[in-house]
Amino acid sequence: MKSKRILLVDDSSLDTEMALNALKQYHLGNEVIPLRDGVEALDYLHRRGEFAGRTDPNPVLILLDLKMPRVDGLEVLRVIKADPDLRLIPVVVMTSSREEQDLVSSYRLGVNGYVVKPLEFHAFVEAIKLVGAFWIVLNELPEQ
DSSP states (O other): OOOOOEEEEOSOHHHHHHHHHHHHHTTOOOOEEEESSHHHHHHHHTTOGGGTTOOSOOOSEEEEOSSOSSSOHHHHHHHHHHOTTTTTSOEEEEESOOOHHHHHHHHHTTOSEEEEOOSSHHHHHHHHHHHHIIIIIIOOOOOO
């Protein structure tokens, strides 16, 4: 069975560390690729820049923060869902934003899920575990 790779895009090193620990605690066994912003995410997905030699398959899930420097999550989502080679990858927004405009914009662009990051540590860890369990264990994806 091929490894199901998760792309985690978040500019907060603390949130990234907590998410990585939560996914590891759940024993999903997935490789998680942490990236710091939208530029890195798009470079990774389009195999350019420092990822130009990448030969591994695309991730089966993208966990995407919205509020990031350089290129924000909404623009990353827009590019992913407009690209025929990427649009089938599920994207779950994991953000601290409770702004209705961000929620509506995300769904209009084709997001597969929108989760507001809980502020409390244990609630955050549980949210990551639940998201990971659903999208990696339960959800069925088409062959790419």
